[in-house]
Amino acid sequence: MDLVIRNGTIVTASDVFKADVGISGEKITAIGHGLTGEREIDAEGKLVFPGMIDPHVHMALPFGGTVSADDFKDGTVAAACGGVTTIIDFAIQAKGKSLAETVEARRAEADPDVCIDYGLHPAITDFTPEVLAEVPEMIAAGMPTFKLFMTYEGWAVDDGTLFATLEAAGANGGMVGVHAENYKLLMYLIERLVAEGKTAPRYHAESRPDFCEAEAVARAILWAEQTNSPLYFFHLSSRAGLEYIIASRDRGFPIYAETCTQYLLLTDERYDEPDFGGAKYVMSPPLRKEADQKALWRGLATGDIQVVGSDHCPFTMEQKRLGEEVFTKIPNGAPGVETTLPLLYSEGVGKGRISLNRLVEVFSTNPAKLFGLYPEKGTIAVGTDADLVIFDPDREVTISVENLHMKADYTPYEGMKVKGYPVITISRGEVICEHGQFKGEAGRGRFIARKRITRI
Ligand SMILES: [Zn+2]
The missing domain is CATH 2.30.40.10 (Urease, subunit C, domain 1)
Known part of the structure; x- marks a missing residue:
């Protein structure tokens, strides 16, 4: 040997x-x-x-007028040093492009640079009948999971798109994963806060309350149940959202949730750090309360939450300062791919919140199964x-x-x-x-x- x-x-x-x-x-x-x-x-x-599998990272992601600070090389070196041997990133469709073109372009960016194995979730942002027809083709080409954003200017999909993609993915052995937040409601709340002169990082959290997430979770679950399709929630942050997931799972539906270490370990008090420090934690969904943390740890232990991902999307403080005048201009995201395993071990296993087997399950075996990598990985x-x-x-x-x-x-x-x-x-x-x-x-x-x- x-x-x-x-x-x-x-x-x-x-x-x-x-x-x-x-x-x-x-x-x-x-x-x-x-x-x-x-x-x-x-x-x-x-x-x-087994090598850890992070199903949620954003290397070199153009966002908010800048690009996330880790390219595929830096980001996968960091991942490897944190015990992660496979990442799944995203290929986000630009307006008018096919999914095939989108994936090809993303692969051209990643292939020369990646230091560990990787997969891509195609993200649909410009839905047409042609794009719908590509869903089974993408599944056959090794990309069985699709990301749909229920929020973000330019990326948010409507309910028809979500419904149709759930149907098409579910019928072909694939799965839709969503970023669940009610776009129109949070846009309204943002406008109101800004009009009141509430522009500091702390108001990022106030503009995206837990019920904004919970409503989107509930709505996506309705469409998933109606189409009898599996559905995955990226970066679940709130107890309110988790309650809808538990209820649907109790009815027997294949509804899955991922949470991230930031929601397990940090609270919204961080937004009050001095000297614009709160900007470090500007991510969507935002950090929540202690009661949410407790619910998420419990969900991870009981099986209602099946996966931990990092949502690694790092920006430097200089990039964060794009939003010094108003929180809406702070690029959303924070680093995490390198620290997930040690934090999950120390705070989870070390503090008796999850078992050693459960750690491996949520950060390796379950992502391998849910994202079509098992048993070669996981x-x-x-x-x-x-x-x-x-x-x-x-x-x-x-x-x-x-x-x-x-x-x-x-x-x-x-x-x-x-x-x-x-x-x-x-x-x-x-x-x-x-x-x-x-x-x-x-x-x-x-x-x-x-x-x-x-x-x-
Ligand atoms: Zn993300």
């Missing part, structure tokens, strides 16, 4: 056991005891996870891709922008102490990150043609 990870504790969504993992080429070829290989890594006292078994993370559960790290790899010049988690950190990341048999040093090459990552989704 080319590489053997010895004496580690293997963690999957269902098991925790001590064994060696043997790798030949890009695949796991043996799990057992006393394995030997050309290169051996001693993982005594360490956990061995678990540790003979025959699967050798995407692995060696994780030191005892390593104590103070999160700081100084020791992260992304290009944003701040992290929302600055100064937060975590116990447990990824130490080695392996992608298809290659050690690509070792103790914070990236060892891979730009362009080594591959576009993964994903399969039809597995309902979970």
Whole structure:
């Protein structure tokens, strides 16, 4: 065997056991005891996870008159150093373009740069009969999941588009994922706040209240139930929205939700940080209250929330300052791809909120299944891709922008102490990150043609 990870504790969504993992080429070829290989890594006292899968990132995203600070290289180096071996980004349709053209252009951007494997969710913004006809074609071409924005100028889709795409994706083994916020209501609230001179970052949160999310969640669920289609909510932030999801799941519908570490760990008090510091947390949906956090942690533990993603969309403080005069001009987004695993481990497993198996399930196995990557990715078994993370559960790290790899010049988690950190990341048999040093090459990552989704 080319590489053997010895004496580690293997963690999957269902098991925790001590064994060696043997790798030949890009695949796991043996799990057992006393394995030997050309290169051996001693993982005594360490956990061995399947590579993490972040189904929600935005590298080099043009937004609000600027472009998110990480390109596909920077962003995937950061991901790798945070234990993430697969990302799914978006190919957002420009007006008048076909989905095929959109995806081709996005791949041309990503392919030379990506350091880990990646997939794309086509995002429909300009719906026509031709675009609808492309939905099954995209699924067949390895992109079974579609993003629809229910908000944002230029991107927001109407209910007819949402209904028709749900039908078409659902009927062909695909799935629609939505950004759920009521566009017209929040536009009204924004205008009212700005007219009252309420322009500071804090009013970003006030302009997008929880019921704005909850209404959109409820509406999308109605269309999903009527079309009998699976539906995924990106970055769910509120208890009010979660309640509609739980109710639909209790009725037996395949409704899925992702939340992000920022909604699990931060609250809207952050918007009051001095010196325009609140802008760091301007993202949509906005940070919520402690009661929302509690509901989200509970949903993650009980299974009503199935996935954690990062919504990694970093901007530098200089970029954030585009909105110094008024919060509506602050580019929306924050970095997170590199910190999700250590935070989820330390705050989730370390504090008894979720089990070790559940951590692997929500950040690897479930995204693999829901997004058509399973079983090649998302678990540790003979025959699967050798995407692995060696994780030191005892390593104590103070999160700081100084020791992260992304290009944003701040992290929302600055100064937060975590116990447990990824130490080695392996992608298809290659050690690509070792103790914070990236060892891979730009362009080594591959576009993964994903399969039809597995309902979970
Ligand atoms: Zn996003």
